[in-house]
Amino acid sequence: MGFRDQLRSVIQWENPGQNELFIKFTENGDELKNASKLIVGPGQGCLFVYEGKIEGFFEEEGMYDLKTDNTPFLTTIKKFLTLRRDADSEHKTGLWFYKKADVLNIRWGTRSTITYNDPVYTFPVGLRCFGNYSIRITEAKNFFTNIVAGQELFTVREIQEVFVSRIVQPITDYLAKAKFSYAEIDSHINEIALYSKENTVQIFNDLGFELKDFRIEGTSFDEATQQRIAKISDMNADVQAAKLAGLDYAQMEQLKAMRDAARNEGGIAGLGAGLGAGMHIGNMMGVGNQMQNAQQQPPQQNVDDPMAKLKKLKEMFEMELITEEEYAIKKQQILDTL
Structure with missing residues (x-):
């Protein structure tokens, strides 16, 4: 890189990955040039961290000038004269780009069974659910400070871990109160999903996200529950035969x-x-x-x-x-x- 390039540079997040939520700009290290140009593209945002503090917050798309105390020309001359390779500026900066657009169709599924007592047949039911949801970052500074915490890359997979660990309890609570028999679960999926979303929204708001959509696509029962259901089916068949x-x-x-x-x-x-x-x-x-x-x-x-x-x-x-x-x-x- 020559001197002319050092005096002016353009920084932008090109071709963001589908799985990327936050990513640090590291092409030129921690030293950003005086009067550098920052381009924030559509559906993007950017945090400017200077000496450990968030000093700039760019939510609107467009071009911005970044001002720091670095003087790249003098720093480079000093390196040249002293022949020191470690003569980095003490004024450390960083840029974190983040995805402001909606992140759609994130997959989720319960790792363990959701257990409740069947109100009709009075046996324990082990239920698993799976589906998808969509989110949008609304409080980037809050999420960056409390969750990202300076990581150079924070992905959708990591927010999935946060979500799955928090969605099981609302579903369990609702099933315990709603008193659906195992045979009624599929016909009430939309009700269960709506309740689960309403009781998870605040958790994501606190993290700096908006939970825009939440769906349950399907359910399944664990092996023990399937065996109990099979016995009930056999009994029902015998009852019908007895009536005949x-x-x-x-x-x-x-x-x-x-x-x-x-x-x-x-x-x-x-x-x-x-x-x-x-x-x-x-x-x-x-x-x-x-x-x-x-x-x-x-x-x-x-x-x-x-x-x-x-x-x-x-x-x-x-x-x-x-x-x-x-x-x-x-x-x-x-x-x-x-």
């Missing part, structure tokens, strides 16, 4: 247990247990139209009547409570008593 058979859920469960016992125990003992249970259940409830008609008739047959036993045995076989082989064996035993 004219039974309530408790009766359906009794019949399933009785069928499993008959199949698992096997042999005559298992058949006897299944037969006894079947006769007991048959006296308590109707199974299909045949069992309901039987319930309406007054009990007049002796429990030892072979015909009654054969009838009950056939009903159990038709309900698949016993196998065909077990049915044939027990039927023959009853017939042998005649």
Whole structure:
């Protein structure tokens, strides 16, 4: 760089990176020339730090003159005469450019599950959320002083860390108060997002940002919650099947247990247990139209009547409570008593 270049220079933030929020101008070190020109482009701002203090604050786009106590010509001559390479000026300066335009579609997602109790099924729900948000720097000096703190580069990723650590609690609070069942979460996403934004805005205002937009794009449940949901789905399917058979859920469960016992125990003992249970259940409830008609008739047959036993045995076989082989064996035993 020649003397003429030292007496006048133009400084500007060219081609800012998409991920950059604050960046220090370091091309010429800490010494900015007297009467240097500063160009602040559209959507940009700039902080001028002189001897450790913010002395200039440029929010409007345009060209500015920077004044410092440095005299580059004299400093360079002094270096030349003394042959000292460390003869830097004691008047240290710095320029930090920052993005004033909106930063759009910043991704976010909860690292850990948001846990609350399902108000309908009374089991703990582990929920994860993800989405995007947009911000704008409104108090650059405040954010620079309290957060950036002289870092040469501060990126969008770092503000993401700040956001994610603060968004989980508002969502948890809202779910605890709103009492949405797990099945209602997706239909109330917009309400949850609005509440979360309203209860996070002040946090970002305090940091020097405006939270312009906040969206929840989707949710998911942890593995334990998915297992509980699967069990509930199976139970609901059984309830519907019981209604079609004219039974309530408790009766359906009794019949399933009785069928499993008959199949698992096997042999005559298992058949006897299944037969006894079947006769007991048959006296308590109707199974299909045949069992309901039987319930309406007054009990007049002796429990030892072979015909009654054969009838009950056939009903159990038709309900698949016993196998065909077990049915044939027990039927023959009853017939042998005649």
